[in-house]
Amino acid sequence: MAKRSAPEVNAGSMADIAFLLLIFFLVTTDIATDSGLSRKLPPWEPPTDVPVIIKEKNIFALTLNSKNEILLTSGGDSEIVPLNELKDQAVKFLDNGGGKDKDVCKRCKGEKNPESSDNFQKAVISLANDRLTDYKTYIAVQNEILAAYNVIRNREFKKDYPSSEMNFVQATEMYQDPSTELKVRESLKEKLETIKEIVPQKFSEAETKRN
Amino acid sequence: MSKFKKKKDGGLPPISTASLPDIVFMLLFFFMVATVIKEDNLIIQNKLPKANQIEKLDKKKPISYIYIGKPSANYIDTYGTEDRIQLNDKLQSVEQVQAFIAAERAALAEELVPTLTVSLKVDKDAKMGVLTDVKQELRKTNALKINYTTKKGDALDN
Numbered sequence: 001m002a003k004r005s006a007p008e009v010n011a012g013s014m015a016d017i018a019f020l021l022l023i024f025f026l027v028t029t030d031i032a033t034d035s036g037l038s039r040k041l042p043p044w045e046p047p048t049d050v051p052v053i054i055k056e057k058n059i060f061a062l063t064l065n066s067k068n069e070i071l072l073t074s075g076g077d078s079e080i081v082p083l084n085e086l087k088d089q090a091v092k093f094l095d096n097g098g099g100k101d102k103d104v105c106k107r108c109k110g111e112k113n114p115e116s117s118d119n120f121q122k123a124v125i126s127l128a129n130d131r132l133t134d135y136k137t138y139i140a141v142q143n144e145i146l147a148a149y150n151v152i153r154n155r156e157f158k159k160d161y162p163s164s165e166m167n168f169v170q171a172t173e174m175y176q177d178p179s180t181e182l183k184v185r186e187s188l189k190e191k192l193e194t195i196k197e198i199v200p201q202k203f204s205e206a207e208t209k210r211n
Numbered sequence: 212m213s214k215f216k217k218k219k220d221g222g223l224p225p226i227s228t229a230s231l232p233d234i235v236f237m238l239l240f241f242f243m244v245a246t247v248i249k250e251d252n253l254i255i256q257n258k259l260p261k262a263n264q265i266e267k268l269d270k271k272k273p274i275s276y277i278y279i280g281k282p283s284a285n286y287i288d289t290y291g292t293e294d295r296i297q298l299n300d301k302l303q304s305v306e307q308v309q310a311f312i313a314a315e316r317a318a319l320a321e322e323l324v325p326t327l328t329v330s331l332k333v334d335k336d337a338k339m340g341v342l343t344d345v346k347q348e349l350r351k352t353n354a355l356k357i358n359y360t361t362k363k364g365d366a367l368d369n
Contacts, residue, residue, distance in 0.1 A: 131340035
């Protein structure tokens, strides 16, 4: 009997099958957007009997109302500030360096106004919001405050570690990148911690007032 | 009969589609690799706001998602138009946030529990009220690492 070769499989419909799968994945895909503003909440504690006393000049108090206006109270004055000026105002406040004697701030490059913050350690930014404030305004304010801290941290990082040729934000990114070598990450961590200690994020959020 | 017969000029030859499956498969593999199947089926509107001081969340560390927003158009009749909280696949009340975090923690290996980050995916048009309540609940249950998940962009033109 003559040997018959196996008939060839028709591959013409392969493309159709592949297209079907492709379209399925196209539809279900949701390219991950898992990035955002990382914050840490204060622990839940019973109200302390000893109130912490902070000098008024060291507080940069922001209040958001239900109409999404930003009220800034700092150094005894209150004014409504537009969102786009907030970052500069916050940098000016943090960098003021009005402290004397033991509170003196060697790193601050600001105006040394005695009515504004003493140094990085003492300066506190507080944020209060109304229950009817829009989330987008709240996020924008959070973003601007973090940006102000990053401006100063970047400057100090560059000053302290000029050899690394990057700033604080870039160093943080590199530290969080899993492909960075372990050795590099450890040295970065040390540098980042030092800068975080020099310029701490003293950013408190008061509980929302109920009306 | 000449050996070198002139080829018949029959117009354009048909385009070969033999490599089409290969191309499609390549695309398919790209999407298969890049795909993250949606964690939750959203019943609320969830347009994230924009910010630029953002950090990437480490996917290796455990993340729990809490969604806040108005019910989307299909569900307005059932759930109304107030901001609601979605945990997993259901709309829940504020009191259930603690139970949700406890359940998420129970599913983790013990050493990973302190690294649990709560990703707050809040609609940009939501009001702060519900979010504030959720934050209080998170503080009570000691889930302090949070992340306001946002898109990358300029926060000033939200």
